[in-house]
Amino acid sequence: MQLTHMTDIHLNDKFSLEDKYTLLEGRIVLSGIQALVRLLLDQNRADLIKGLNTGTLVSGYRGSPVGVLDINLVRNKKLLDQHNINFIPGVNEDLGATLIYGSQMAGMVSNVKYDGVLGMWYGKAPGVDRSGDIFRHANFLGVGKNGGVLAVAGDDPSCKSSTLPSQSEPALFDAMMPIFYPGNIQEVLDLGRYAYEMSRYSGLWSGFKIVTDIADAFSSVIVHPERININIPDFQYNGQPWKHTQNAKLVGHHSLPTEKEIHLGRIEAAKHFLASNEINKITFSSDKDSIGIITAGKTYYDVLEAFESLGWDKEFLNNKGIRVLKLGATFPVDSNIVKRFSENLDEIFIIEEKRSFIEMLIKEEIYNYNNKPIIVGKNDENNKPLIPGYGELTADDLSKILFKRYSSRLGVDSDNKKINIITEVDKRIYGQSLSSRSMYFCSGCPHNTSTVKLPEGDSAFGGIGCHLMAMFVDDGKAFGTTHMGGEGAQWAGMEPFVEKEHMFQNIGDGTFFHSGSLALRQAVAAKSHITYKILYNRAVAMTGAQDPDGGLDLPELTKYLKSQGVEKVIITTDDTSAYDTIEKSRWDKDIEIMHRDDIVDAQKKLKATKGVTVLVHDQSCAANLRRLRKRGLAHEPKKRIFINEAVCEGCGDCGVKSNCLSVQPIKTEYGRKTQIDQPSCNKDYSCVEGNCPSFIQVIPSEKNDKRILPEINFDPSIIPNPKKIQKDVANIFMLGIGGTGVVTVNQIISTAAFIENKKVIALDQTGLSQKGGSVVSHLKIVDNNKEYSSRVANGESDAYLVFDLLTGANPKNMAKLSTKNSTSIISTSEIPTGDMVRSTAEEYPEASFMIDLIKEYSKDSELLNATELSEHFFGSNMQANFIVIGAAYQAGSIPLSNESIEKAIKINGVAVKQNTEAFNIGRKIVSDPHWIDTIDLYxxxxxxxxxxxxxxxxxxxxxxxxxxxxxxxxxxRTQELIDYQNLAFAKEYIGFVNTIYIKEKDLRSSSELSQNVARYLFKLMATKDEYEVARLSLKAELDSAISQEFGKSAKVSYMLHPPFLKAMQNIPILNLLPGVKSKLALGSWFKIFYVILKNMKFLRGTAFDFMAWFSNDVRKADQKALNHYKTTITENIDKIGNGEYQSLKDFSTLPDIIRGYEEVRLETMEEYYQKSDNIFNS
Known part of the structure; x- marks a missing residue:
């Protein structure tokens, strides 16, 4: 490969984010996906230099790791238009490939507007699989004059955002496409140019493999119009200079001459092109080599990193006789370089991830050599496993494999620093297993309703889309996946053989329009009894909320469904009035529209209808709706929801009803409670369905009378500069939650390093984790000219930045820590997981345990509650990550200047003032630890x-x-009981606690049991009946909290579902009254009734307690539980002094289980009695 290298590149002080596409010469910083966009522009510019005015067509279908390529293309449409680059999204992958196929036959049909047409197809590995037929047709046709095509295949080897792990080479090879494999972002630009030119020369499409670690990477690269010098080989075919032909008559015997041309002409032309341009290169060699290593792409840089970490530098490799061949293209095999490489070698070790593709081709090439070397790869010379053909292959894995195989042979000391680190990490014992942060629905996601709510006893198939997360929310209700577009057809295959008579199938509108409509037609043809649940949310949410291509509007969709033989269609929606403006003639006449609150009833109706039926749930993607609201492109509801913490029982019913991550459990003096995280709330309001009177509807004040955010009371300029780490490579590892800005922070620090003219290599490992799960980001700031992989190796982190404590304490992530060099900056904020939202049994692990665990494996550490600090100073948690970055900088873990970081924040252009202040708050906390003690955090x-x-x-x-x-x-608690009832009631409480306290103090010199009884006896005595709810709703602290959050003139309504109205749910006509099926919003005028109720507490427990008429069963159950608790404690009080003391303590905390209101509360009581029996009968 011949490159024109550049030196002494100086940065322009006017650096702009637009440079990534517009700067013609110099250094730029961009992601792997952005590099594909830049490649299109560079190819067009190169053609212009050659005097060619070419056009380009881009098409394909989104999917990780190339899921946001289309977004970047649309975002830069104006610039692309200036370079004749057209983007037409494919309805699916194979149709997108057909568009590119058509672009290459343009000159065969009509006069062409340009001197040539280029093409780029993109899709993830499953899209490569489904496009096999069109790929073969397109490769037989050949590319047009001055054309050329790249087929960008997105591979997800670690299966982090796919249903299956993937490797595209075998499919591309089957289509006879040459395969280029870039190993970093620079190579995306460089090899991409060669791939286009080779396609143009050979007539074949060029396969272009992009793995997740490249697509999701972010790096500095060099650009120049003449960086790539193309050498056209002197290759002859049939005695003539090579020129491929095009054949559009692809049928019968007409295809045979083209097949011959592909094998003897085009593939050979490709081989010559690879050789002439040195695409495959021997990077390490000496005269005495005996060991050869062949590798390609990302894995090549993993091998380099393994060499570096083992201490095997270039001199070592030369002295020990190790030769390395780096393949820029894995197919076809460049016979000349393979022959030259293999000369005099005893062994060739082929290192590649997944299946043995390169190994297969090299073995075939070398098979007839005389004195051929041993070839090992997936297996060694004894057919024992060597390189796994499954899972991920990392630099750490290769360090172990290379050292084990060659250390003895090379005479290397067995005491190797890197191997010792790996061994130490592998032997670590992390103690108790911790909760994991799994992917979860976004706040307000319509799938919370559309997929999770099913008729009792029913289940649904999963498929491709966000709705597959339903499989992890309700075990047993949703299960199984198909390939994209096969949803529901599997039921037709199993239906004749099972007793079950009906099934539901979840499917998103994006998948339906992609190819799922065919599966529905198959179900109709098979006369299946199945109900499709189509989420019509107007966005392909998994890949960036793009519009579904080839979609129909809702009325057209209903007509289409009926025209295909669907028996019945019901639409459920959160706003039935939205359809009032749509002409009735546009709908199918039999369509029924129901509110989403009745979605279970709708499904029962459809299940009762024989044949194929469809539920269309019409609700916009919450994350996309949030973005549109921010841009002023969608209506912003004024209504907010607030939970009265005092009334809340922490039962989790609102979490069960909404599956919403904004409905967050919190720890209080009175146990677990729930609050709405206002900054993340997407105003779906389904949490209000929780069976609980704690919900308050608030219309925020339009006046500026909310809590005044505190001013920053220090001068950032006088914060002393830290002593920074001095290393050629600074390894920074960031850990957080998907969707909270971890990727943004990584790119800002990368940009800051770039501003200082340092080389950056970054990687964001997100995938499905973007949906509320754990994400990690790697960043290397490099001060030398060596090449590195994009990941921070185990035991190599210099900065371990914990934005989320659960993610930071994950053993897999803590493997990056080292007691010799890691500084951990730990945000101690406790952010709940989706499982914790849904279940009171899921508790946040002990924070101190996780913090101590991280500190144990770190050299130094700094602690701060970043979320609480962010909410105090900025009224939102959105600046929390920047506070951590500031602390990391001040701790010396980020080898940059504060000026460059602040400049990068400014260049990013989002919340510049707040993010800069947050950065400086983090600095202040580390430089002046006592400063934070002066602040009463809100x-x-x-x-x-x-x-x-x-x-x-x-x-x-x-x-x-x-x-x-x-x-x-x-x-x-004592004053609360006086206010709850009277002084005598509080005396009863104190008297009982004292009895336990005296006994425990005498026998145990402890008060553990007494403390438990004090907590939980109060809980059972102060049950939240109507009188108590009224009292707690009138507390001054509630008014103060609402005023600070929403303003003093905010309008308040109490969301109540009175039992006497609820009792009418099953009475015809009466059940249509407001407040029967759902809660009433009762305005501030209702306060007077609360005042009256509060003052009628003397009726509690008497024959005149009229509020008990509709909830007498709950009243009796509460009294029974109180009596049971007191009796059990009293009867077992003597056990304080013997071996059953622990059992008594365990029992004393059991009332914590009893939570909620009405049915929810009664269910928890059953668990209380069951566990009580288990304690004393075991």
Whole structure:
């Protein structure tokens, strides 16, 4: 490969993000996907230099790792138009390939507007598979005059965002496409140019393999109009200079001459092109080599990193006789370089991920050589496994493999620093297993309703799309996937052989328009009894919320469905009034429209209808709707939802009903509660369905009377500059949650390094994790000219930046830590997972345990609650990551200047002031640790305040002389019980606690049991009946919290579902009344009724307690639970002094299980009694 290298490149102070596409000469920074866009522009520019005015067509279908290529193309349409580059999205992959196929026969049909037409197809590996037929046809046709095509195949070897792990080479090879494999972003640009020119010369499409680690990478590269020098080989075919032909008569015997030309002409032309342009290159060699290594693409740079980490530099490799061949193209085999490479070698080790593709071709090439070397790869010379053909292949894996195979043979000391690190990491014992942060629905996602809610006992098939996450939300309700477009056809295959008579099938509108409509037609043809649940959300949410290509609007879709033989169609939606403006003539006449609250009833109707039926759930993608609202392109609802923490029981029913990550459990003095995380809330409002009176509807004040955000009370310029790490390669590892800006932070630091003229190599490992799961980002800031892989190796992190504690404490991630060089910056914020939202049994692990774990394997560490700090200073958690970055910088872990980081924040152009201030807050905390102690941090939605004790309450508490821990508990509860009922009620409480306390102090010199009883006896005594809900809804702390969050003049409505109205749900006509099926929003006028109710607490428990008439079963159950608790404690009090003390302590916390209102509460009581029996009967 001949490159024109450049030196002494100086950065323009006017650096712009647009440079990635417009700067013709110099250094730029861009991602792997952006490099594909730049490649199109560079090819056009190169053609212009040659005097060719070419046009380009790009088509294909989105899918990880090339899922956002189309977004980047649309975003740069104006620039692409200037270079005659057209983008037409494919409805699916094979139709997109057919468009490119058509572009290459343009000159055969009509006069062409340009001197030639280029093409780029893109798709993930499953798209390569489904496009095999058109690929073969297109390769037989050949490319047009001055044309050329790249087939960009996105491979996901680690299966992080796919249903199956993938490798595209075998499919591309089967289509007889030459295969280029770039190993970094620079090679995407360089090899991409060669791939186009080879396609133009040979007549074949060029396969272009892009793996996740390249597509998701971000790096600095060199660009220049004359960087690539193309050498056209002197190849003759049939005695004439090579020129491929085009044949559009692809049928019968007409195809045979073309087949011959492909094998003897085009493939040979490709081989000559590879050789002439040195695409495959021997990068390490000496006269005494005996060992050869052949590798390609990303794996080549993993091999280099393994050499580097083992201490095997170029001199070592030459002295020890190791030769390396780097393949820029894996097919066809360049026979000349393989022969030259293999001369005098005893062994060739072929290192590649997945299947043995290169190994197969090299073995075939070398088979007839005299004195041929041993070839090993997937297996060694004894047919024992050597390189796994499954899973991921990393630099750490290769370090172990290379050292094990060659250390003895090369006479290398067995005491190797890198191997010792790997061994130490492998032997670490991380203690208890921790909760994992799995992918989850976005806040307000329509799938929370459309996929999870099913009739009792029913289940649904999954498929391709965000809805597949339903498989991990409700075990057993959703299961199984198909390939994209096969959804539902599998039921037709199993239906004759199972007793089950009906099945539901989830499918998104993007998948339906892609190819899923064919599966529906198959179900109709098979006379299946199945209900398709189509989520019509107007966005392909998994890859960036693009519009579904080839889609139909809703009325057209309903007519289409009926025309295909669908028996019945029901539409469910969150806003039935939206259809009032649509002409009735546009709908199929039998369409039924129902509110999403009735989605289960809708499914029952469809299930009862024989044949193929369809539920279309019409609700916009929440994440996309949020983006549109920010841009002013969609209506922004004024209504917000607030949870009264005092009324909330922490039962999780709102989480079950909504599956919403904004419905977050929090820890309070009174146990687990729930709050709405306002910054992330997408205003879906389904959480209000939770069976609980704690919900308050708020219309925020239009006046500027909310909490005034505090000013930054320090001068950033006087913060001292830190002593920074001094290394050729600074390894920074970032850990956070998908969708919270981790990728943005990585790109900002990368840009800052680029501004300082340093080389950057970054990688964001996101995939499906973008949906609320764990994400990690790697960043290497390089101060030398060596090449590195994009990942931070195990035990090599210099900075370990924990944006999310759960992700940071994941053992797989902690493998990056080293006690010799890792500085950990830990945000101690406790951010719940989706499982924690849905289940009260899922608790956040002990934060101190996770923090200690990270610190144990770190050299240094800094702790800060970044989320709480961000909410205090900025009213949102969105600046939390920048606070961590500031702390990391001040700790010396980021070898850049604060000026370059602040400039990069400014270039990014989003929330510049806030992000810069957040960065400086992080710096301040590290430089002046006591500064934070002077700040009383605000917590959004919190109603907990220090207890305001009356003299009676103080006297009651003092009467039992409690120790400090018990006193604190009693102070928070005694006054509450006086206010709940009366002084006598509080005396009863204190008296019972004192009985336990005296006994425990005497026998155990402890108050653990007493503390538990103080907490949970209060919980059982102060049950939240209507009188107590009224009292708690009138607390001044509630008004204060709402005023600070939404403004003093915010309008408040209480969301209530009175039991007497709820009781009418099954009564015809009456069940149509407001408040029967769903909650009523009762405005501030309702406060007077709360005041009346609060003052009628004296009726509680009497024959005149009229509020108990509709909830008597709950009242009785509460009293029974209280009596059971007190009786059990009393009867077992003597066990304090014997071996059953622990059992008594375990029982004393059981009332924590009892939560919620009405049916929810009664269900938890059953669990309470069951666990009680288990404790004392085991």
């Amino acid at each position: 917590r959004s939605g919190s109603l907990t305040s220090e207890p305001n004790l009356s003299s009676e309450a103080i006297k009651l508490i003092d009467s039992i002389s409690p120790d400090e821990e018990l006193r604190n508990i009693l102070e928070f």
